[in-house]
Amino acid sequence: MTVAIDRATGKRHGDRAPRPGRTGRLRRAYQKHWYAYAMIAPVAVVLGVLVLYPLVYGLYLTLTDANSLNTARTIGVNHIDATYKFVGLDNYRDILFGPTAYDRFWSHFLWTVVWTAVCVALHYGIGLGLALLLNQRLRGRTFYRLVLVLPWAVPTFVTVFGWRFMLADGGIINAALDALHLPTPLWLEDTFWQRFAAIMVNTWCGVPFMMLSLLGGLQSIDTTLYEAAEMDGASAWQRFRYVTLPGLRSVGSTVVLLGIIWTFNQFAIIFLLFGNTAPDAQILVTWAYRLGFGQQPRDFAQSASYGMLLLAILVVFTSFYRRWLNRNEQQLAI
């Protein structure tokens, strides 16, 4: 017999209100979502002004032949107007199929793919191994964890210089190799060893993140599953294969995707490790940067085209990755 009274309107719920019409429903929907839209407005504005507008502008630049000689610029008091012109898809055609396209794009593309695959595999493998070790009951676990996180705690642009000193010809690494009578490669000059060094440094920098993420994933696996597996006579390897790995899938697929995106986009390590010296060890991102800002005249249009191609590669890849995960009935945790 109690009659609930809506505190906002003071209406009694028992009363039959007139059924809202179409406009009423629309208005109610608007009222309901009005808050949501107001709340996302700041980010939407930031994205629109700072991301979408430059993106569209960049897309326009890729259809021109803009470089630092024909864009608008001010020298002293003289303002020079832009004189670049529209060239359609010529930039893309030139990058992908033009003369020496292999040297300029495809070789870097292949190296970028190798770089990404090797780095992420190493990050994941080493990170998982260390996470498994740290997930045991072990003396000094916290200490190990703190030390192992160090490469992540120190800013990358600092540690890369540390590596540069170590890898330099005559640096500590070659001195140590020499003392062991092993060959001493020219880490920062020879193409193969440059690539090797880049992967090594990036692995060193990237493992802690994977380790901590996977450690969190390991700790969230229900221990009763292990007990049940053990009751059923599963060996250590079988417990790892059929309990641990499936339990890590959600965290794992997310960090692998993140790892791939970050490694693919990794700029600082290669840029700082080699500076302007290693044209063959540049991945696409650093190569694009070099075209736009590391040479004279600066080729803005080509650089932006590389950027668009990179983004396209990533978007396509991510869509497929998500679809593939969905087919295997996994959800991305991000």
Next chain:
Amino acid sequence: MSTTTAETSAPVAGRAAAETPRRRVRRRGERGPLASLASHGVLITASLVAFFPVAWLIFLSLGPGKDDYLHPGRIWHTMTLDNYTFVLQHTGFFDWLRSTLVVVLGTTVIGVVIAATTGYAVSRMRFPGYKKFMWLLLLTQMFPIAVLIVPMYQIMSDLGLIDTYLGLILIYSTTTVPYCAWLLKGYFDTIPFEIDEAGRVDGLNPFGTFLRLILPLARPGLAVAAFYSFLTAFGEVAFASTFMLSDDKYTFAVGLQSFVSEHDAQRNLMAATAVLIAIPVSAFFYLVQKNLVTGLTAGGTKG
């Protein structure tokens, strides 16, 4: 960026995991001394590998000559702190510190303030366009710097924002704002819905609920977001190297590079500066990392 997964999944497991593995391992008790030894061996090796490059940098920073990195043996006898005094007195260290702080703090504040309401909205409300919006937030995470750097350079030079702090802050906001929104959504998801409902029942509108109830509870989440914006802005190299032209406006990431030019390489000073930069940041990292875990597990009304 994005230890979303690490930081948000750990606390959920945190309490359970703190107790269960101990019980499990003790009961099974299978690990022999040999396996234990092997574990320690691997972990010690890994720790040495993780530690050595940093230690080496510190060691080199004590050597007085700029080519001492090739002859580390010399450093033992001539160890000195001169590099540090020189860096602090005769280089742009404090200018760089100021620029870095302005840019990084500006980015952090903008990132967190702007992203907070959005994180709440996408965590609690479903509105038309929700999925597209989330996809957009995810998409911005994978922008390679090469996509935006050219158009940004053009736009910024049109607006006269090259070589200004504001320009760099705006650019960093393009990465930190969507990322923070994403991260805060994850944190708001862990705060129980009942709190919102209680606020609603007491007559608060969604803004009131957000400001008075959720925001105070979300402080650890805001700290995480702030912390990651801080680190992202601090470690960024490409934009800072390109857009900051005058050497008193360099951030640390650019200033550190300026020790090595084509003509001269003052590696000893560089190492000293690197150490000076790394010590506070790493200390901050460890400090926050510890608080993050406990703060995250203590959030909300669970338990």
